[in-house]
Amino acid sequence: MKTLFFTLLLGLVFSTVSSAYNFRTVIIDPGHGGHDKGGQWGRVYEKHLALDTSIRLESHLKKMGYNTVLTRRSDYFVSLPGRMTVANKYKNAIYISIHYNYTWKQQVSGIETFYHTKESYKLAKDVHRGVMSRVKVVDRGVKYARYYVIRHCNLPSVLVEGGFVSNSNERSRMKTAWFRDAIARGIADGVQDFRRGG
Numbered sequence: 001m002k003t004l005f006f007t008l009l010l011g012l013v014f015s016t017v018s019s020a021y022n023f024r025t026v027i028i029d030p031g032h033g034g035h036d037k038g039g040q041w042g043r044v045y046e047k048h049l050a051l052d053t054s055i056r057l058e059s060h061l062k063k064m065g066y067n068t069v070l071t072r073r074s075d076y077f078v079s080l081p082g083r084m085t086v087a088n089k090y091k092n093a094i095y096i097s098i099h100y101n102y103t104w105k106q107q108v109s110g111i112e113t114f115y116h117t118k119e120s121y122k123l124a125k126d127v128h129r130g131v132m133s134r135v136k137v138v139d140r141g142v143k144y145a146r147y148y149v150i151r152h153c154n155l156p157s158v159l160v161e162g163g164f165v166s167n168s169n170e171r172s173r174m175k176t177a178w179f180r181d182a183i184a185r186g187i188a189d190g191v192q193d194f195r196r197g198g
Contacts, residue, residue, distance in 0.1 A: 021197050025067040025093035027086065029149060030054035032099075034077030039102025039165040046100045046165055047075065049174055053162060054098045056184035064192060069093075080148045088154045094123060094194070095157035096187060097149050100174060101164045109167040110138030111183075114145040114159040123194045124158045130190030134182040137163060137170065156194075160187060 030050040032038035038046025051072070058068045069090065071083045087095045101112075111131055115124035124142045132139050140161075150157045162183045163170040173179040 021195050023092045023094055023195065024065075025069065025090055026061050026191060027069045027071070027090060027093055027095040027155065028054045028057055028061075029071040029083050029087070029095065029097040031097060032077075033072050033075055036077055039100060041102075041165050041171055044165055044171055044175060046102065049100045049162070049165070049180065050098045051075065052177075053180045053184050056181050057096070057098070057187050060185055060188035061191065064188060066191070080152075083149055084152045087149075087157075088152075090155065093155050094191065095149075095153045095155045096127070096191075097147075097157070097159040098187075099159060099161050101161040102166045103164060104166070106166050106168065109164050109170050110140035111135070111163055112140035112161050113142050114147060114150060114161070115142065116144065116146060116150040116157070120150065120156045120158055123156045123190075126194040127158055127160060127187050127190030130188070130193060131160065131162075131183055131186030133189065134186035135173075135179065137173075 032047035032050060036047065038050065040046060054070060058070060061068050069086065071086050072078050113124045113128035113131070115121050128142045145159070147159055150159050163174050165171055165174070
């Protein structure tokens with residue numbers, strides 16, 4: 001009887017772990033939009049970079065067989081609570097917020113990925129590793145943060161900062177399609193790794 005109990009308990013644990021990765025939908029959230037330009041330098045706006053990268057990510061994920069939802073598909077403003085209203089409607093999904101960074105210290109560069117909950121930590125690690133395998137830039141690591149969207153999202157969620165608009169070298173790269181596509185491919189790789197539980 002005791003053996004049967006532990007067998008059932010073990011099965012329940014494994015089914016719970018596997019179900020955490022049994023998602024088919026990815027919510028993609030391009031940061032900023034409309035009057036909210038995000039970080040900018042001259043005519044380079046974060047809102048445009050984030051949207052383009054997000055659309056590229058959607059394309060790669062669809063080819064992998066995932067369902068995708070974008071919180072915006074063109075240049076218009078969506079409030080932070082509005083983004084969460086979209087994301088939290090879904091079950092068995094994950095959430096990825098796409099941004100590009102900015103600081104007054106123009107020498108600062110690199111890519112970083114943020115998470116808020118322990119359930120999101122592995123997703124952040126997998127996504128960050130995927131991105132860093134696709135682009136050769138400074139690795140700023142995986143970090144805990146309290147950003148609104150990853151704090152209020154009920155799903156495993158991460159926020160990716162794809163480089164600094166304020167850094168001239170990274171700005172030159174992110175203006176090119178190949179760099180934005182490489183980031184999108186890297187994120188898609190990380191999603192696949194996360195789902196496999198690898």
